[in-house]
Amino acid sequence: MSLIEINDLKVHYPIRGGFWNRIVDNVKAVDGVTFNIEAGETYGLVGESGSGKSTTAKAIIGLEKATAGTVMYNGKDVTKAENRRKLDYNRDVQMIFQDSLSSLNPRKRIEDVIAEPLRNFEHLDKEEEKLRVLQLLDIVGLDADALYKYPHQFSGGQRQRIGVARAVATHPKLIIADEPVSALDLSVQAQVLNFMKKIQRQFGISYLFISHDLGVVRHMCKNIAIMTRGRIVEVGTREDIYNNPMHIYTKRLLAAIPETNVNHREAHRKHRLEIEKIYQEQQATYYDQDGMAFPLVKVSPTHSVALPPELAKKFEQQSESKGVNV
Amino acid sequence: MWKTILRRVLIMIPELIILSILVFLLAKAMPGDPFTGSINPRADPAQIHHLMEIHGLYDPWYQQYWNWVVHLFHGDLGMSYEYQEPVVDLIQQRGANTLWLALFTMVLTYGIGLPLGMYAAHHEGKLQDTLVRVYTYVTMSIPFFVVLVIGIWIFGYALNWFPTSGSVSAQASGLGGTMLSRLDHIILPGLLGALFGTVNIVQYLRSEVIDAKHSDYVRTARSKGVPMKDIYRHHIFRNSLLPIAAFAGYSITGLLGGSIFTEMVFSYPGMGLLFLNAINFRDYTVITALVLLYGFLNLLGTLLSDIVLSIVDPRVRVE
Numbered sequence: 199m200s201l202i203e204i205n206d207l208k209v210h211y212p213i214r215g216g217f218w219n220r221i222v223d224n225v226k227a228v229d230g231v232t233f234n235i236e237a238g239e240t241y242g243l244v245g246e247s248g249s250g251k252s253t254t255a256k257a258i259i260g261l262e263k264a265t266a267g268t269v270m271y272n273g274k275d276v277t278k279a280e281n282r283r284k285l286d287y288n289r290d291v292q293m294i295f296q297d298s299l300s301s302l303n304p305r306k307r308i309e310d311v312i313a314e315p316l317r318n319f320e321h322l323d324k325e326e327e328k329l330r331v332l333q334l335l336d337i338v339g340l341d342a343d344a345l346y347k348y349p350h351q352f353s354g355g356q357r358q359r360i361g362v363a364r365a366v367a368t369h370p371k372l373i374i375a376d377e378p379v380s381a382l383d384l385s386v387q388a389q390v391l392n393f394m395k396k397i398q399r400q401f402g403i404s405y406l407f408i409s410h411d412l413g414v415v416r417h418m419c420k421n422i423a424i425m426t427r428g429r430i431v432e433v434g435t436r437e438d439i440y441n442n443p444m445h446i447y448t449k450r451l452l453a454a455i456p457e458t459n460v461n462h463r464e465a466h467r468k469h470r471l472e473i474e475k476i477y478q479e480q481q482a483t484y485y486d487q488d489g490m491a492f493p494l495v496k497v498s499p500t501h502s503v504a505l506p507p508e509l510a511k512k513f514e515q516q517s518e519s520k521g522v523n524v
Numbered sequence: 525m526w527k528t529i530l531r532r533v534l535i536m537i538p539e540l541i542i543l544s545i546l547v548f549l550l551a552k553a554m555p556g557d558p559f560t561g562s563i564n565p566r567a568d569p570a571q572i573h574h575l576m577e578i579h580g581l582y583d584p585w586y587q588q589y590w591n592w593v594v595h596l597f598h599g600d601l602g603m604s605y606e607y608q609e610p611v612v613d614l615i616q617q618r619g620a621n622t623l624w625l626a627l628f629t630m631v632l633t634y635g636i637g638l639p640l641g642m643y644a645a646h647h648e649g650k651l652q653d654t655l656v657r658v659y660t661y662v663t664m665s666i667p668f669f670v671v672l673v674i675g676i677w678i679f680g681y682a683l684n685w686f687p688t689s690g691s692v693s694a695q696a697s698g699l700g701g702t703m704l705s706r707l708d709h710i711i712l713p714g715l716l717g718a719l720f721g722t723v724n725i726v727q728y729l730r731s732e733v734i735d736a737k738h739s740d741y742v743r744t745a746r747s748k749g750v751p752m753k754d755i756y757r758h759h760i761f762r763n764s765l766l767p768i769a770a771f772a773g774y775s776i777t778g779l780l781g782g783s784i785f786t787e788m789v790f791s792y793p794g795m796g797l798l799f800l801n802a803i804n805f806r807d808y809t810v811i812t813a814l815v816l817l818y819g820f821l822n823l824l825g826t827l828l829s830d831i832v833l834s835i836v837d838p839r840v841r842v843e
Contacts, residue, residue: 259747288749295747300740303759305766305837314758315748364748374747 200234201371201404202258202291207231207267207277209250209257227253229428229490230267235372240398240405242419244412244451250428251408255374258406259293289319292365296377298357302349308335308360309345315367334363337400338393355386359393366397374406379414391418412455416440424448429491431484434501444503445491446484450477529831536823540816547815548589551808592812602809606801611813614798619780621691622787622794625710626779632718634725634772638765641729646756648734656730660723668720672789675716686712689791713786725768732764766836773829777821 208231210224228250235241245251256262257277258269264277271290274281282288292315295301302311312331316322322330328345335344338359349357358378365373375394379387391414397403409415415422422439424432424447432445443449453473457466483506485491494502495510505513576582583591595602601611644656680688686708687693693705736742737760745755784796791797795814802810 261743261746286749288747293744293747295740295744297740301744303741303745303763305763314745314750318749318751318754364744368749 201237201271202235203268203270204231204233204235204254204258205268205270207254207257207269208265209253209262210265226428226490228257231425231428231430232494233423233430233433235404235406236421237371237404238398238402239421240407240419242415242422243406243408243425244410244415244422245425246410249425251425252376254425255293255376255406255408259291259374260288261293286319289315289368290371292368292370292373294358294361294365294373294375294378296380298354298361298381299349301361302357304349307346307348311349311360312364312367315364319368330367334367335360337366337397338363353386354382355389358382358386358390362390362393362397366401366403369401370403372404372406374408376408377410378407380409380411387414394418412451424451427485427490429504430494431491431504432502433494434498438498438501442501444497444501444505446477446480447491449473528834529827532827532830536827539823540820543819544593544812544816545589547812547819548592549585551811551815552585552588554803554806601813604802604807604810606805606807606810611809614810615795615813615817618793618795618798621792622781622796623779624691624706625714625786625792625794626781626783628710628714629717629721629783630775630779632714633721636718637722637725638729638768640722641726642733642761644726645730645733645737648737653730656726660726663720664723666720669785669789671716671720672713672785675712676789679712691793709790709792713790713792717783717786729764729768732767733760736760736764766833769836770829770833773827773832774822774825776825776828777818780821781818 207228208226209228210226212221213223213225214220215222231250231254233241243251243254253262257264260276260279260282267277268275269277271287272285274285276282276285276287306314309328309331312334313327316327316330331345332342335342340356340359340363344352344356344360349360352360358381361378378394379390382390394405395418398405405418407415407418416436419436421435422433423430424439424445426447432439432443432448434442439448440452443452450473453470457463484504491504492506492510493504495505495513496502497505497513581588592602599612601615603609604611604614607614640656640659644653647653676688679685691706691709692702693708742755742759745759746752750758780795784800786792787794787796788800798810799814801807802814
């Protein structure tokens with residue numbers, strides 16, 4: 199069984215207008231997202247900004263109210279606040295944010311920042327609590343004198359490690375990392391990512407890893423979902439996505455990864471322009487009249503793509519005939 | 525920390541010297557003198573001339589200033605020309621009156637303003653919020669002296685609930701009786717001042733709380749699973765009250781400065797009224813003493829605010 203099952207999740211924001219301020223339309227930030235996260239794995243959620251990946255994360259952890267759909271955890275739907283309380287859901291699921299400075303209260307010492315989740319869920323005395331905080335700082339490679347410092351006294355990488363320590367404090371099962379390294383420079387990115395991996399091995403934590411950086415996602419994630427305009431357009435394993443991208447959006451996204459090998463640059467450029475040309479020509483066929491992606495179609499046991507109806511039909515027939523053969 | 529405070533106090537000295545010279549010169553620059561017309565309309569100009577000479581008012585300004593400073597350091601701010609009383613005594617009496625009224629008003633203002641601001645922010649965008657904001661706009665847009673006059677008319681004359689002038693009743697006797705009478709005299713002006721003076725606190729606190737409510741660190745706290753009521757207590761309250769606490773340092777000037785409107789309308793013998801009369805009568809000694817006092821209090825208030833801010837905000841602290 200999966201650790202957490204997200205089923206047809208929708209988050210819509212009403213647009214109010216007119217004299218009576220009535221709801222005239224909805225912004226469909228997240229519109230029918232479905233995926234499962236297995237225990238101990240890192241699940242990648244990739245998409246451009248505004249594609250709804252952060253909103254999905256917030257809805258999963260309960261920061262944002264889901265309009266429809268369910269998030270099943272331990273057999274309970276945690277989109278309901280009541281169930282979250284009963285399960286101590288917010289102890290088991292923690293979050294790491296992109297902006298490490300603004301997401302820490304500027305007037306709290308690091309000791310209080312890290313100890314706060316402990317104070318909520320575990321009733322430790324002062325000594326035990328301090329010991330735990332020190333252990334956590336040690337795990338992310340910070341000295342004990344960090345205890346009495348304030349957030350602004352750290353570098354970006356150190357602050358993000360504090361964010362990681364804080365998230366790990368309650369021994370969660372799942373950590374949602376919303377662009378955890380996007381605000382950091384490359385060398386520090388690697389450092390923070392390696393700490394995250396180390397902690398995952400140590401505690402068996404699952405990550406929902408949200409990013410727009412395909413290189414980082416490839417390094418971190420086994421399963422990946424590509425999101426755009428509030429819907430998932432392609433789901434699959436790392437190999438499916440990187441070696442056999444089928445949705446036009448995924449192809450374009452992958453073509454945008456810079457090529458480091460100088461000798462291949464010209465070829466890469468040609469490839470990118472080719473994809474771009476196809477994208478401009480076929481873009482319309484991959485989205486419906488409202489500009490939304492089509493429903494997902496299974497193209498292999500692990501790989502699903504939001505294909506346009508004509509293409510989808512072909513695949514369905516193929517898989518049916520295959521099914522007869524087997 | 526102590527170094528910072530000491531440095532700030534040292535800076536205050538030249539500031540005060542410059543302030544006192546300016547004040548002294550400005551008071552002297554006002555046309556007229558303290559004697560013409562105040563002794564006897566038909567007084568002999570020669571006699572006035574004589575009086576001016578006795579009081580050293582013909583001396584060059586720096587000599588007058590120096591005399592004044594020397595006396596100041598002996599705790600002598602001179603005699604009031606108008607009241608024929610030492611200025612120090614005058615300020616003591618009037619200051620006490622103003623202090624009572626101002627303290628009472630301040631406690632009420634914060635007592636009404638802080639809960640209202642929190643309440644409005646908590647219900648941001650809802651009916652309760654709108655009502656509070658309407659209240660602040662209404663109180664802000666009515667001129668305060670109109671409020672005072674109408675208040676005195678309704679509660680003083682028509683309903684006869686409160687006295688309409690003075691700071692203590694002549695019939696009051698004994699310590700308890702005097703205190704009660706004093707309280708009776710400040711309730712109406714204090715209440716009106718508070719009800720119509722909360723607008724700044726309410727609006728400021730409201731926007732601070734709303735800012736904090738939507739800040740990233742509150743989102744973090746929510747994702748940690750902190751219950752909303754604890755978030756309000758530990759993260760939102762503290763962070764949004766701090767700037768207000770810091771600015772409260774400035775209100776120290778108001779505590780002794782008095783409100784000219786209130787004191788005029790209620791004929792309340794406080795500092796504001798004293799100041800106004802001193803200006804009208806060219807009571808130089810009183811004017812200079814009061815302006816210097818206000819200046820000093822202002823500097824002190826700024827210093828206090830800075831100290832409070834650096835205590836509460838780790839980012840401001842100088843290390």
